Amino acid sequence: MTDASLVVTDLHVEFSGFVAVGGVSFDAHPGEVRFLIGPNGAGKTTCIDAITGLTRGTGSARLGEKELLGRQVHKIVRLGIGRTFQTASVFDELTVLQNLDIAAGRHRPWTALLRARRGVDASIEEALEETGLAGELATPAGILSHGQKQWLEIAMLLVQDAKVLLLDEPVAGMSHDERTATGELLQRIAAKRIVLVVEHDMDFMRRFATRVTVLHQGRVLSQGTVAEVQADPRVQEVYLGTAGAATTAAMSVVPEPVAATQKRTED
């Protein structure tokens, strides 16, 4: 597996003095669904931004032998890194098929660009099956529901044959059933690829994470299995909110966090 692991070492991102990510190291391997969690503003999205070249970062992020930092966005993508955004971004005016076709395009010779598409690539068929979008082939992406758009994005990463999928809150706004479907999808995908998920839905994390990295204020706070992380009192304090959380200054209204969180887990 060594050749295909994503290894992030001592990643730093600074915005005019403000340290958003201050020395984050973690690695992710094919076969696991790796979760990246942490409070709002912890630097999760920024880590992904840095890995994908959207933001300038220092340190190192390697996929196998290849250093990612310092390359242009589209070059990083060509090395096999794919991502989704916190807000779904598909080509609203193109159909599902066209969206996927474009995503599949970078493997084709440029001459193929000048020809019209005939038929549907096998890889696209496969991705459609996988994500359950087969029925929406001709639907303009703009009128897909929120959840379907997220799936389309994932499907685009699949046809793009991304080795690494960096997913920023992929189930946000999805209903329970859709979350389950998405989680299962991710597990299937993870068999052959590296999947890194940023999520705030702890129920979802518990059900589908193999390993978890917790960020806090730009640093790794904790790392391990779901059980290990959940048991970490620091994680509870800053993020999960158990007894300790009640003392956080964040609260102007004193909540009953345990009850609230548990209620969420119930549904």
Next chain:
Amino acid sequence: MDALIAPLLNGSAQGALLLLAALGLSLTFGQMGVINMAHGEFLMIGAFAAYLVQQVIAASNLSIPVALPVAFVVAGLFGLLLEVTIIQWMYRRPLDTLLVTVGVSLILQQAALHIFPSQGVPVEKPGWLDGQLNILGYEWPLRQLFTILLAAVCVAALAAWLKYTSFGRRIRATVHNRDLAETSGISTRTVDRLTFFAGSGLAGVAGVAASLIGGTNSQMGAQYIIPAFLVVAAGGIGQLKGTILAAWAVGVALSYFAYWTTGSLAQVLAFILVIVFLQIRPQGLFTVRTRSLA
């Protein structure tokens, strides 16, 4: 000495006029995202307003000070009319405003040609602008000084308006996300109208200044529009201080180029300069960073 100082002073005045022309654009284009190609014609309307004021108040010593607010209001009202009839339907299509207002500009020019003597009308400069100020041995025309002062006053007023009133925030909020602004309780219609009124009104004030420098006729606005847009772009869209600096720089550059080469070539060189500059700094002198997808 003259060869160094004269272009600097002349250029500063040229820059000031450019700034006056660009100031309104920095509101309507920079803040609202409307690309108003009829802005030059609003400037023309301001100049004709000055002429009409002089028809009523013959003494130019008095008529020009009166003409400034009148031109502001008249041009502003034309802007308001444009906003209400056309622009308000187009906020979601900024690039298309460019084409629509090209049409408006054509119509306004032709109307001016119909209404006023085709050769244009005279706007007399007030007597207190006769004469020169001696700076380092160079006789600097008072009228140029006046243009600079007028620009300074307008900039200060605009900056204060944007900074010290809640209005500035509302404009920026409306530009950024119309729906969100509206649902935050901001009457985006009022914001739009007032902004457009003020931006167009500033063009009117620029028109008064222009009427003291060149001809007042149907074609006068056309020569300002593209330089003014370049200035706003070079300054950084929505950046007042950038606009000021860019206008001054373009004015001075034009003036030195004109001094060293010819009037025509100076225009070409100044344009190329801005174009090259925008290659180097595509977002202008000053930029706002956001965490966009880019």
Next chain:
Amino acid sequence: GDEAAGSGTSAKPSCVDTSGSTVKLGFLNSLTGGMAISEKTVSNVLHMAADEINAGGGILGKKIEYVQEDGATDWPTFAEKTEKLLTQDCVAAIFGGWTSSSRKAVKPVVEKNNGLFFYPVQYEGLESSPNIYYTGATTNQQIIPAMDFLASKGVKRLFLAGSDYVFPRTANAIIKLYAAKLGIEIVGEEYVPLDKDDWTSQVAKIVAAKPDFIFNTINGSSNVGFIKAYYDAGLTAATTPIISVSIAEEEAPAMGHEVTGHYASWNYFQSLKTDTNPKFIESWKAYPNSSGVTSDPMEAAYISLYLYKALVEAAGSFDVDAVNAAAKKNTITFDAPEGKVTLDGENHHISKPGHIGQINANNQFDIAWASDKFIEPDPYLEGYDWFPADIRKQLVDAAG
């Protein structure tokens, strides 16, 4: 003059039909775009002349029926409209134009179709065509008198300011040749695009060059900016006068009092005391949409229609070749507001009186100098030894 239609096949037979009770003429001026500022007046006075001629019975007893076209300040449009007037509307002749550029666009088209074009504005000379009649001044009727006037005033240092196009560039080329002969030093030469008003930088150069007179070939509203910047710099008619060849009664009012005292060289001024001028002024003032003042270009336009009438009546026909043959007799005259002008049948220009006017407080011109007799047109400056013969030859050759 040069030979007709250049090379190639000759034009199709003319489609002009004058068998009815009317004759169709084409009027072609810019009614839109930048030059509409100047050309609208020319267009308007052509209408007045047509009305007058019709009221007097028409040409050869045929009423004028005119087709108005808009050149739109766009030279290719002038070419297209010329073609249209000649081949679609089948007009017997076309009147109009202003800038030399527009004329140069029209020229090949009238030559190709063997049509007639009457051009009413002073220009840079060095041109003649069997298909064009020039009723404005050529250089020896406007620019050379102006230079002589300057020499008589003892001018030693002359600055040239002009719009950046063919007329000022060519006129200045000629001025420089003549200035050398007159011992006048050219201390500077500046051009600004036609559509630009801002002359401040150039005026600063004028200040630095310390000329004692300015020769102004600026056209259009750019003049206003020039005069204003000039005045701002403290330069006045008292210190450093300007002589212009494109500021007339029409243009001066837009410059207010700041232009007072400066000079202009023209053939016609509203203030001229001739027999025919009062009636002309009166008719014009009464004419709808008139600007109320008369000026040289519009007078030349007025002449052009009457000259055509005289030509046709002398020829007894509207046929182009017949008209040109009638012209060759050198007997065509017209009692114009500027005086009795005579057509030169060889070069298709007319004789004109030279005048220098000085602008007074009413933006009218006081006559400061008048030629003692009418000046015969000499577009190629053949009578002037300072004009290099080799250039003349090359120009004539190039014209084909």
Next chain:
Amino acid sequence: MTKLKPWISLGGIGVFAVLLLAVAPLVLTDHWLNNVGKYCCWAIAAVGIGLAWGRGGMLVMGQGVFFALGAYSMAMHLTLETAGDRIPGFMVLYDPLAPLPMFWEPFRSAGFTLLAIVLLPVIMAGILGYALFKRRVKGAYFAILTQALAVALATLISSTIRETGGDTGLSDFKYFFGFVLNDPANKLMVYLIAAALLIVCVLAVWQLYRSRFGELLVATRDAEERVRFLGYDPANIKLVAFVVSALMASIGGAMFVPIVGIITPAEIGAAASILMIAGVAFGGRASLFGPALGAMAVGWGQSSLGSTWPDGWTYILGLLFIVVILFLPNGLSSLTARFTVRARRGPDVPPTPAIVAAELEEVKS
């Protein structure tokens, strides 16, 4: 249905070709045929604008620059052909002794001229586009910048009277690659070349639109940054469309010269460039036929309405801009689309969200 679609478009192109190449020469007078030839030249440029703007979202407001490259290349060649071994007449006065300017020399060669018409715009648009797109200049910045370029070039030509003919332009051409231009048969030939080139350009964009490149271009227009995350460099995609559109403008310009017989800076400056856009907007910026037909319609309006009602035409043109953009952002082609089967692959335009996104920086992350 999707199978039928190409035949509908091809059929349309066929009809268009028959109208232009066969019907027009039979029914129109020489004058009007020449005018239609002129409209074809604008239409060729418009087809390119449709590609760059309608499909690519780049509002190219300075196509006059590329129009000029073709037009002046052609005009210099025709001027030299007419002048023979003499110096062109207009140059004589300003400096009778100086030789032909250096950059004129190669245009004596017909081959070089044809090459220049093709290569100059490609090189220039290539360099310009590369610089702009790599620096991510887009939206209004791009529009204003290209417009400024057109103004700068027009002013430059105006101010170099000896080198370029200045504001008066170049005119009075007698020959076209050896053919006498006054000969009606040769005029017809020139017209047919222009019309055929227009058909070729329409065919070219037809293929581009139905290709994957066409989809990618629309995707880039709507979500440039998203395309980047699919591993493409949007700059390259836009560059291709920009260069092709520049090439078309140049071809249009080159044919304009023998047809109209004169080229001046006014034909390439801001107003002319905007008029080209007007035609495209009028016809429908992203449709196949819209830009060409729109440009021809505007050209026709100018010649005919401009004649019958000179100052009125300006008002009409102004209103046209307003009404079409306001009520028919997709141009007249969106009217016809209502009557035809909606079997389109790329949805027909909606400029709205994409351009807004490009303009008003949406904060997404």
Next chain:
Amino acid sequence: MLELTDIEAGYGRTRVLHGVTVPSGKVVAVLGHNGAGKTTLLRLAIGLIKPSRGRVLFDGEDITSLAPNQRVARGMAYVPQGQQAFGQLTTLENLQLVADGRRGGRALIDAQMARFPALEQFATRKAGLLSGGQRQQLAIARALITEPKLLILDEPTEGIQPTIVAEIEQTIMQLAAEDINVLLVEQHIGFALEAADRYVVLASGHVSHTGEGGKAATSTVRAAMAI
């Protein structure tokens, strides 16, 4: 407080809502699958889209034709889906924007900053640079500053860290207790049903089920959503 009656609405020619009626209530939850039309319904409630049929009543007044800002002036506030903020304005300016012209504007801002410490910490930062969750907190704060009678929330806890989710949920409960009405869209049915005294289930733009809050079994709602 807010009543929507027989609403039909959509985008362009596509109709999204078909005869939807939402009763008045203290806390009304709107539930439904993705794409069911929940957001559309809320956008309609605040006035961003106009119904082609039906009426919107607020406090007994027909506000169907009022613009959003007029509705805000009457006491409605809206937190849209998707962590929206004015990116070019600082955090503080985002809040000032709505506090301007209100009595005790500064105090209102301070109260919200106390509630969401991240906002205090990043007061001078451009909102466009905030993290997703921070922006969502800002959005809620912006709505609360207007001291609304009715708060419309579109998935307010989406993308928020659990501790703050808990806090937001508490806030909602508390607001209800403070006599502020809430119209809520939530994916977390458990919480939504607990908070709501009434709920509406949307399925493909139709109301498939309504009921009293609290009592309804989660499974009934799930079933209704699937219709």
